[in-house]
Amino acid sequence: MDKIRTGLAAYGMSGRVFHAPFISTNPHFELTAVMERSKELSREKYPDACIVRSFEELIGVEGLDLVVINTPDST
Numbered sequence: 156m157d158k159i160r161t162g163l164a165a166y167g168m169s170g171r172v173f174h175a176p177f178i179s180t181n182p183h184f185e186l187t188a189v190m191e192r193s194k195e196l197s198r199e200k201y202p203d204a205c206i207v208r209s210f211e212e213l214i215g216v217e218g219l220d221l222v223v224i225n226t227p228d229s230t
Contacts, residue, residue, distance in 0.1 A: 162188040
């Protein structure tokens, strides 16, 4: 079974603490891309993931199967 290539729509507290660790350690998922608007905090822990700056870039990453939208309600 192929892994589910997953993009993460934010790398704030929920992305760092919950979503990215779950995605990266679950054998059925691959953390393929992370959206970070200005920083690159995810690069150290997830060097194989593509870092993008906008949601448009994220959904444009070729081959994604799933995008986890974990942004605040106001966005």
